[in-house]
Structures are given as structure tokens and as C-alpha cells.
Amino acid sequence: MNFNKIKFKALIIAVVIISGNINAQTYQKTDSGLKFSNDNMNVEVKFYGENTIRIIKYPLGKSFEKNSLSVIKQEQKIKFSVSEKTNIISLKTNDLNIFINAKNGEITYKSSSGKELLKEKENDFKPFNDAGNPTYSVTQSFQLEKDEPIYGLGILQNGKMSQRNTDVKMIQNNTWDFVPFFQSIKGYGIYWDNTSPTQFTDTLEKTSFSSEVGEGVDYYFIYGKNADGVVAGMRDLTGNVPMLPLWTYGFWQSKERYKSQDEIVGVVKKYRDLKVPLDGIIQDWQYWGNNYQWNAMDFISPDFPDGKKMVQDIHDMNAHLSVSIWSSFGPMTNQYREMDKKGMLFNFQTWPQSGLESWPPDMNYPSGVRVYDAYNPEARDIYWRYLNKGIFSLGIDSWWMDSTEPDHLNQQPGDLDTKTHLGSFRKVRNAYPLVAVGGVYDNQRKTTSEKRVFILTRSAFAGQQRYGSNTWSGDVNSSWEMLRNQVPAGLNFSLTGNPNFNSDIGGFFAGVYRRNGGAKNLSFQELYVRWLQYGAFTPMMRSHGTDVPREIYQFGNKGDVVYDVIEKFIKLRYTLLPYIYSTSWDVTKNNSSFMRALSMDFPSDKKTWDINNEYLFGKSILVAPVLNAQYTPEKVIKTDENEGWNNANNKKEDALSNVDFTQNKSVKVYLPSGADWFDFWTNEKHKGGQEIQKSVSLQSMPLYIKAGSIVPLGPDVQYATEKKWDNLTLAIYPGADADFVLYEDEFDNYNYEKGSYTEIPIQWNEKSKTLTLDARKGKYKGMIEKRNFNLNLPNGQKKIVSYSGKKVSVKF
Template sequence: MHSVKGYGIFWDNYSTTQFEDNAAGASFTSEVGDGVDYYFIYGGNADGVIAGLRKLTGQAPMFPQWVFGYWQSRERYKSQQEVVGVLKKYRDLHVPIDGIVQDWQYWGVDEKQWNSTEFVGPGYPDPKSLIDSVHQLNAHIIISVWPSFGNKTKIWADMNNHGYLYNSYITWPINPAVQVYDVFNPKARDLYWSYMNKNIFALGMDGWWLDSTEPDHHKEKPGDENILTYDGSYRKMRNAYPLLHTQGVYEHQRETSDAKRVFILARSAFAGQQRNGTTVWSGDIRSDWKVLRNQISGGLNIGLSGIPYWNTDIGGFFENGFSRRGTKDPAYQELYVRWLQFGTFCPMMRSHGTDAPREIYQFGQKGYWAYDAIEKYINLRYRLLPYNYSNAWAVTSNNSTMLRALVMDFPKDEKALDINNEYLFGKAFLVCPVTDSMYTSKASAKTTFDVVKTQSVYLPKGTYWFDFWTGQQSVGGQTIEKQTPIDVLPLFVKAGSIIPMGPELQYAAEKKADQMEIRVYPGSDGSFTLYEDEGDNYNYEKGAYATINFKWDNLHQTLTIGKRKGAFSGMLKTRKFNIVLTGSKKESTVTYNGFPKLVHL
């Protein structure tokens, strides 16, 4: 719980807990506890509170650079040819992509073979070839693994022989032949990893989609709460399940190899899960405008809880409520485009869902409004890669948060405190996603763009704001109407911001940013630290990285590019920076070789 007075309360309890906040006051109540256990954190502001929480529960490590590219997924790709074919299609279309997901049932469709961790489905005759082919296309792949197993699998037999299964716990699929393992037992976590490592990681897999990390609990019986885990009753421990599940994978992969940074995508979280190299997603949500609207506030609350990496299924998981024409339905196309615009300004940009495939070419071809809007934002995501990766370093090195509720940066602006459909992405961008249909008739499902619609956007007070698309400047403390054609997301930049923009790319590691645009937004002093490293592995923990500090002096209209600090293998020693002063025609191109530069604009 945060207060605008600069303190927070962390209620340290794993059992089912109720939080209430009303005129009588705020309270936490948990079902089980050896005593009242909480921490008072005084940080001075929300960032300080989060820093204190991470000091208590763990710091967030760096993800690989490719994680911050574009991700395509589907429930589900049914063969290795299908996975590789999707990537080839993106490459043929020259649409950037870095990640693809292999969802469930690569182990086959027999529920008794559930989550065997083995590629036994008929579509996967050569899983090593699958992974190698993905890598040859300059992409990465993660795979779905669950905390439950069918009773015909080798891992189930091993877990059962050691007494590591919850025998009466009904999970997904709802089949008594499928059982959950006791994640609280460190030896059970060892055994779990041994199968993942032998059957999947050793083949070259890049990361993990840990589904059902709650885990799913169906047909719940009173006795289920009395199941004894390694650390006590399930009633006492249940909410920590995803924390221990991701911890087991993170720690074991780190022990196995430092060549790849751990990347885990998990459906649930508990306080401290950021230390396990985990991004959380919001689950199997519906394709609905109200659901899209609620994702914003949900993501902001995750960030305020100290967990910096979060995302949603772009377009919603269940494509229901539409005409069942899927991606050919203009009403769904409009929702998807707006959702993808929001996803561009989330820590992870990932399209996923069932019912209708979501690849860009499912929405038409170049020249069609939906396709063009999708392509525009994927390309923007890659141009912002230096900004996003540097903000990831700020998370790791300085306890920052990427998805920022307005209260974090404007605690004295009373109008900003209860706004939960806008946020800052990093400390520069003000994002206000469109969360309702503007151009498609709900009655006829026909789309028309004859009249450009607008959206109300509140600009927090105390600073100036620049329209990212037009460069127009507005004073804060007012609500404006922003024109929102289908390919325009209301997006503003705070005065004093410095935004590095890289070249257009087809994938994150395609080429070094030997020419980089540095956009300066005047009106206030400001600074930005550009971070770079080898892009993967853990050498950054040993000091193998470099930073360059940019400092804007608004009074003298000068940009100081500081001395480069640090070094790493493959680092650019000389490059060009094209400095652009937003809102003017002033710009300057400088050659930078690691020594300080002063640029007058």
C-alpha cells in the first residue's frame, strides 16, 4: 500500500488475504499467520518506497535486449513447421520480430501425457532443428511449461515416487490424472529443473512461458487447504507458489549456464518475484474494450507493487463478442490496433490469443489501415529500443519502474492521483491509450474514417508537454482534446526529456546503433543515461557495460554528452549522434568517440 506522503506498508503474509480501504481506515486481514508481520517503508516518494521494497525482497536482473523487441504468439502453433513459417513470413514482409512462443501440447494431446517436458507431438519430430531454425532467422523462442504433470509422464512418476505431488488437488486440465508438484520443497524444484534442462534447455531454448503459476485450482474442496507442503499447510503458503516456482527455474538456469540471461513469462506473481527474472502477464482475458481499459490500471498496480515487468495478451486472449470473422472483423481490427498501441508502451510487447490468429498478415496487407497501423507501431518499438533498454538498466541499477502511475511523478497534482487510464512510460512519455471504439459502428460493424475523433488527455501540472507526433507544446495542468485517427496514440513527452532513438531494425541485434538520433525536449533542464552492454549473458554483473550521460541545460540551450564510462566486448568506440531540438528546426550532428562533447543548439 502506497501513500502520497511517501511511505508504504508491505504486509508479509502468504495466506489468503483481504485488503480494505474505507472511511474507517485501511486494513489487511490474513487467514493464517504466526503473528502480525509487516514492514513500514519510508522512501519520500513512490520510487523510494519501491526501492525499499526491493531491498527487502530482491532486485530485478537485466533481461536480454531481444526481450524488448516484438513478440508473436498464438494458442497454439501445432508444428515446428508452423512456428518457423510464421517467422519466415515476418522476414519476407520486412516486419520486425524478435520472439515467438511455443504454447502447450507439443507433448501431444493425451492429458495423461500432460506437460511431459518432451516433444512427443507429431508436429515436432526434431525439436533441436526447430530451435536452430528460429535462431537462424535471428529470432528467439520460449516454451510453455506447467507445474503439473499427467500420470503417464516420466516426470510424474519421478515426482510421485518421491512424494512431491499434491494428490487431491484438481488443476487444469480438470483430470485426476494430472497433479501439481510441491514447489516449496527444494528437492522437488531440483527434480523439476532436471527434466526441463535435459529435455528442453539443453536443446538451446531461450526462455520459459511458465503457465498456471498460481497454480490453477478447480473443484476446490475444503480439505485442499489442509494439504501439507514442505513449508506448512497449503492454506498458509498458497500465495507464494508462483514466487517459489519461478525461483526454482531462475536459480537452476543461473547455475547451469551464464551464457543466457533468464527470461520467464509467468501468469501470476507474489512480492519479490522480480528477482527471478520474471515478466508477469495478466492472464486469459477477453477481447473487450472494457477489459482493455482495465489492463492499464492493473499494470500500474503491478508496478507500484515493486514488480517492474508486465504485459497483456495484445488483442485479448478470448476473441469473443465479435462477429467470429476474427481478424477480418473491422470491429475487432479497431480493438486490436488500439491494444497494440498500448502494448508498444508496455515493458513487453507481445501479441497472443486463441480463436483467431494475430499475426500482422492476418489483418490484411500493406496499404490496408489495420496492417499499416500495426506495422507503424512495431517499427516505433524498435526505434525506441535504446530508450527502453536504458530504462531497463535504470530498473536494475536504480530501482526504477517502467510503467509509472502518475502519482509516482506528480504526487502534488491532486487531479493526477486518481487518473488510471494514463501513465508515464519511463520518465519521458505520457501515454493515454484509446480504450473505446471510435470508427466502427457497434450496430453494423462498419468502419468509417470520415470524421477524425478526439480523446481527452490530462497533462499533469508543473511542466510543459510536447505532442510526440506534431511537436506542439502545451502547458501542464489542463485537459486537452487530442485528435486520434486510427494510427495515432495520444502520446506526449515531458519538457526536459532526452530520448535516444535508434535505427530501423528487423531484430534487436541486427546492427549496432552507430548513428543515433537524440531528441531533446526543451523547457526544463534534464538528463538521460544511455546504457549498452553485450545484449545477453551476465557479464554486465562483472562490469562489462558502458553508460553515456546526456545533460540538457535549458537556460543556455546546450547539451553536454559526458565521457563514456565502462566498456564491453563489441562496443562501438566511435559513432554519430544527430541531436534534434524538438519544436525548432535546430539540429546538429556530432561524432562521438567516448570523450565529452558540448553541443550548442
């Protein structure tokens, strides 16, 4: 017997067997994708739309079942082709080519033209004991191009626009709100669908999400082709944005805190007497009396003797009231007693820690305040029942949901083992704001459709845009560095699909200025004005903080420079309400964004990719806030939440003199290429693609309008709905074709969902120099049948046109 021949035949047979295995189909096609297994894991690919793909990977021999808290869309049956060659499974749709290595499960995403979009690297499952439940810690890595900017991740106080080279532990806290999602300049996004604490790490070698708890890797690849498309894809997955009431886009005044019914009503009266516009006033904490009655959701403090009359007095002045509600309850509240009996309260430390209103907390007198289990639908219903009975029934207009992270102080080793309705607190930690805010939204919607839900909240997660909420950036300090951080923080948050962002105008902790003149301190005045100018171009314009009161009259009197500039920008906000409200409709109907990173609209201009100090507000207005001190010394202030509350170390500073806020200064502004730009104040025209020097004083900030824009301007009012929009100005900025849709409805109910609204499409034809008001679409009760439009061009040409709903054109 020839031993070598036997070896050769065996080798041939082995090659044939291996070859057969290579060419055999290793996957199973399903209605919405495919699945397969390799040596160590199961892989599932599911389509949630033609360009949205869910990837699930989990250890071999295990099962994977999950009800996402964020994703509300179901998997879809779509047309796709699939083939396999040499261990590579290929899926094709109209726009995407997906290549899966069947041996290691790694996936490469390419466009239909063959351009590589993203490539997976390794993934990992490490056994983990989650409060007695055997599970895994999970990691998925990707390979990005070296110079590829990415955006998103939530509200990050790191001052960065592109989040390359970021390494951050994503666990909700007071001033950092995390959404495990990023999108690329290449037109794709990744949503990592995991609610546990997650490490996001980006290096040149790899970009990874690593979560403490997960049955497997679970993420969505969204190919939107551009930033708006990715945002639309994310909202398609996690929920669209409802319309907010018109009045919420007016000016809000607040402070920590109005200490009596007379005080808060008096603030509204003072604004009305001064004829400074105001729509919202906020009552912060302690209207319930003391810390043992924390969040009782009732006006039981003797300083608030008649809550119903207080609400009526504010409404009689055509203003709206929001009140502070929390995620926790004191032991002397009815909510605490009912939830405690049902095991719906957590045992970790939260704020306030002491029953006494002193700082630091006196732990000889613990408050007993506990966070409630918002993951439990019954608990959310109990929460609303007390909220509805105690204060919504009085006519309260909106909610300030504070501490929705929630506050978790002095974290102990076992705290994340805390049992919730959905498993350990660790497993669902980052989604707390989503379920807490969602509980109030859903229950108010069930209660009435006459008043739109509006929730101001301190924390957010993926999908929260569907709950009528606007997230503010937490208790940030009053410093220039912190003001600078707010711009990219808001832009990155918007790029996760959450369009509604704001910050405390002036910064929350103003302690350093408290003993140095407060609102009369020139350093604080300069910071406050620049923050207010920025705030005028965010989705909510809200003045708030502690230590230094912020009402306009605290800064002086009419005729004083600082008072006048505050009034000027509040009035400018009201002038822009028709533009802002129509933009709000564009957000709801077309998945647009209010605050637009320059890279969204000018991706081919690489200089825009990492600009963190300018943005578009809507699609026409370029905002370049002044983010550095020009008249006073710039202090570097670093505080955390505890230091912010502790004002004992504030040192007296030397008083400033000879500060002239009317003196002109110079700032640099970059105007993106691909458009010409008109100076909002002077109508001077500039070519795009250049950096210019702009002369400003404290009374002005750089604002530019994109050529090819139509901006509707409203009347001079004291509150948003004081006057009808029957005599609007249309500011036309030529140089390119333009279009705009003027949107109107009943302003504060949900009839728009049933079609009760109007749209007036407006176009500018650059070649023929013609403005066309198209036929009005739709109708609603009380709509304006006939109106005038005042048409203004930058060169001074003006015309008036009457409009009764039929198409009309005006030639210049």
C-alpha cells in the same frame, strides 16, 4: 484506629506504585530495535534499514519464528534513540518518529517534521486449526486519512487506480495476482508479510489485512518519502531487478496454439518475408502430445518431429523461441513418476481436468494431472533437471511459465489442508508463483551465465522481481472494459516493486468475434489496434490469444489501414529500443519503474492521484492510450475462465459497413502540472496542468514528451540486435534542464554484473541551450568506440556530433 486514614495511605501507596510502573522502562532495547510485552501480547520492532521497520506482534506466552519467502534482507544495526514517557515508547531516526502505546501495542508513524504518516488501529489473533496445527488467524488495522490515495496490491482487474474503498479476498487466480503491499501518496508503504489467503479491506474507518493463517502479525513499514523511494525500499527488502536480454523488448508473436513445427517456423519466416520486425515467438501447450503426457517438457508430439531443428531454424532467422511449461504433470510423464514416489504432488483438481481435448471436460476420462510441490527445493531441482535435459539443451531462449498461481479448480473443503514441504497449502498459498518461478531462475543461473533468464509468467508475489520474470495479466477477455482495466492493473503492480508487466494484446478470449469474421471483423480490428498501441508502451509487447489468430497478415495486406497501423507501432517500438533498454538499466541500477502512474512524478498535482487511463513510460513519455471504441459499437463482454473456453453461445452479429478508420476523432488528455509537454507526433508544445482535446485516427494515439527530456532513437531494424547503435538520434525536448544515461552492454549474458557495460551521461542545459555528452564510463567486449549522434530539436534544428568516448558539448 482511623479507617479513613488507612484508606488514604493505601491510596497514596497505590498511586506511587502505579506511577513507578508508568515511569519504569517497559521495553528491552536490542541491536536492531526493541521488544516488550503487555497484558496480552509480545511486540518486536526491528530495523531493516534506517527507514524500514518490521513490526511483529504475537500472543503472550507464545513464540514467533518465521523464514520469510519474500524478504531476503536481514535486520540491521542502525542509530536510533529511544525514550519512554507515560506508556508511550518513542523511537527516533533521522527521518522518522515512531510512537508505541505500550499498553495496547498501537503504533503511530510520523515524519521528522512531525507530520503524521500512518496510525495503527487494533490487531487481532483468533485461534485457528490449520490442518491439525493449532495457530491463529491474524488481523492488523490502520487508520488512513480520508482523502489519502493508496496504490498496489498486485494485478487487480477492478479498473481502479487508487485502491481506497477496495474489499478483496487475496488468493492467487488466473487474472488477479496478489501482492499484500500498498503504498500511499504520503511516501510510505506497508508490506504485509503473510502468504496465506488474506482479506484486504479499506473503509473510511479503517484499512486492514486479515490472513487465515499466521503465528502473529508481521509487517514492514517503509518510508521512502516518495513513490520511487518506497519501490526502492521494497526491492531492498525483497530483491533487486536483474537485466533482461535486449531482444525481449522487441515484438513477440504468439497464439493458442501453433499446432506443428512447420506452422511456428512458418510464422517467423512470414514476418521476415514481410519485413515486419519480430524477436520472440512462443510455442504454447501440447507440443508434448496429449494431456496424459501433460508438461513432459519434450517435443514428443508427432507434429514436432525435430525440436532441435525447429529451434535452429528459428535462430537462423534471428528470432528467439519461448516454450510453455506448467506447474503440473500428467501421469504418463517421467517427472510425475519420480515426484509421485517422493510425495511431491498435490491432489486437488487442476487444469486440464480431462485426458480428452474437449470442452467441457469429460470427467469419464480424468487426466490425472497434478500440481507439483514447488515449495520443496528438491522438487524444484527435479523440475529443472527434466527441463534442462528435455528442452533447454536444445537452445530454447526463455520460458513461458503458465498456471503459476497454480490453477486450482472446483476447490474442495480440504484442499487447503494439503501438505506441502513448508506446511499446509493454506499457510503458503499465495507464494506459489514466487517459489515456482524462483526455482527455474535459480537453476538456470547455476547452469549458465551466457544466457539471461527470461520468464513470462501468469502469476506473481512479493519479491518475484528478482527472478527475471515478466507477469502477464492472465486469460482476460477481448473487450474494451478489459482493455481499460489493464492500465491501472499494470500501474498498481509496478507500484508493488514489480516493474515487468504485460497483457495479451487483443485479449485472450476473443470468442465473441470468432464466428463473426475473426481478424477481419471491424470491431475486433479496432479493439486489437488500440490494445497493440497500449502494448507498445508496456515492458513486453506480446500479441497473443485464442479463437482469433493475431499475426499481422491475418488483418490484411500492406496498404490496408489496419495492417499498416500494426506495422507502424511495431516499428515505433523498435525505434524506442535504446530508450527502453536504458530505462531497463535505470530500473536495475536505480530502482526505477517502466510504467509510472502520474502520481509518481507529479504528486503535488492532485488531479493525477486517481488517473487510471494515462501513465509515463520511463520518465519522459506520457502515454494516453485510446481505451474506448470510436468507430464500432462497444460490446460489454463479461466472461470467466470457463465461459471463455465455451464458445457455444457466441451469436452471429450483423456485419458492419461504412467504417472509415482514417476519419479523425477526438479524445481528452490530461497533461500534469509542473512541466510543459511536446506532442510526440507534431512537436506542438502545451502547458501542463490542463486537459486538452487531441485529434486522433486509428493510426495514431496521444503521446507526449515531457519538456526537459532526451530520448534516444534507434535504427530501422528487423530484430533488436540487427544493427549497431553507432548512429543514434537524440531527440532533445527543451524547456527545462534534462539528463539521460545511454546504457549498453553485451545484451544477453551476465557480464554486466562484473562491470562489463558502458554508460554515456547526456545533459541538456536549458539556460545555455547546450547539449553535453559526458565521458563514457566503463567498457565491454565489442563496444562501439566511435559513433555519431544526430541531435534534433522540436523547432527543426539539427546537428551531427562525432563521439569517441570523450566529453563533447554542442551549443544551439
